[in-house]
Amino acid sequence: MCEELKILKQGAEARLFICQYLGQPTLIKERFKKNYRHPDLDTSITKERIKNEARAIVRCKTAGVKTPTLYLVDFERRRIYMQHFVQSVTIKDFIINIFNKVENGSGDNANSLDEVAKMIGQTVRKLHENNIIHGDLTTSNMLLVPKLSVNIDQDSKWLNVENLELVMIDFGLSSFDSSTEDKGVDLYVLERALISTHNDYPELFGKILDAYKAFSKSNIKEIISKFEEVRARGRKRTMVG
Ligand SMILES: Nc1ncnc2c1ncn2[C@@H]1O[C@H](COP(=O)(O)OP(=O)(O)OP(=O)(O)O)[C@@H](O)[C@H]1O
Numbered sequence: 001m002c003e004e005l006k007i008l009k010q011g012a013e014a015r016l017f018i019c020q021y022l023g024q025p026t027l028i029k030e031r032f033k034k035n036y037r038h039p040d041l042d043t044s045i046t047k048e049r050i051k052n053e054a055r056a057i058v059r060c061k062t063a064g065v066k067t068p069t070l071y072l073v074d075f076e077r078r079r080i081y082m083q084h085f086v087q088s089v090t091i092k093d094f095i096i097n098i099f100n101k102v103e104n105g106s107g108d109n110a111n112s113l114d115e116v117a118k119m120i121g122q123t124v125r126k127l128h129e130n131n132i133i134h135g136d137l138t139t140s141n142m143l144l145v146p147k148l149s150v151n152i153d154q155d156s157k158w159l160n161v162e163n164l165e166l167v168m169i170d171f172g173l174s175s176f177d178s179s180t181e182d183k184g185v186d187l188y189v190l191e192r193a194l195i196s197t198h199n200d201y202p203e204l205f206g207k208i209l210d211a212y213k214a215f216s217k218s219n220i221k222e223i224i225s226k227f228e229e230v231r232a233r234g235r236k237r238t239m240v241g
């Protein structure tokens with residue numbers, strides 16, 4: 001079915017392989033067994049994560065959020081086959097890379113950072129407007145890929161955000177919920193992730209939130225107040241220990 005698997009990455013939950021499947025560059029995400037879990041529980045958790053991921057990818061298509069195309073789900077082998085973006089960079093790496101350049105004094109790069117923040121806010125808003133809760137919003141779970149019409153043949157083109165679009169990945173913890181609470185928690189998870197990964201760019205979350213709020217439907221105020229409530233609860237917990 002897929003000859004010559006090459007390992008790309010080994011994460012905490014999954015091993016990622018790349019191969020050619022039906023002539024397309026394909027990424028296989030294989031969720032390995034966790035020995036500390038009871039085998040039955042492990043199988044059902046894994047199945048649930050795979051289902052979540054597959055379901056969310058399909059939903060994103062109708063929501064207009066770009067994700068890798070789903071090719072195949074193999075529950076027996078705990079695998080999901082999807083489109084591999086051979087040319088891609090995580091937003092985490094993009095920001096870290098660009099940040100170093102901004103510190104060296106380029107205004108264009110500061111602009112790119114703002115653009116990326118805007119893309120993140122708009123994408124999360126689209127997810128939530130369609131009741132898709134990501135469950136693990138981090139900048140490692142967002143890729144930038146060249147737009148179809150753009151031929152990226154030089155490194156410098158990667159720095160021009162206009163050439164790129166955001167692809168959301170890693171939907172194993174996703175769910176579908178219309179509640180403002182879940183959306184608020186999703187935002188809180190993102191804020192926490194940014195604090196630990198991009199602490200030298202503290203304005204990032206505020207910029208994302210501005211784009212999230214812009215042009216959005218009526219219940220955005222409720223979502224934001226839920227988010228603030230969740231954050232206050234989080235703070236209290238941290239203070240208590
Ligand atoms: N379709 C894809 N195309 C290109 N790169 C991808 C794709 N899917 C995942 N990656 C890369 O692999 C990394 C890990 O993938 P993913 O987030 O789906 O797995 P994970 O279980 O969270 O792994 P980890 O524990 O390493 O975070 C991503 O951060 C990204 O760099």
Ligand SMILES: [Mg+2]
Pocket residue numbers: 140141170
């Ligand atoms: Mg991930």
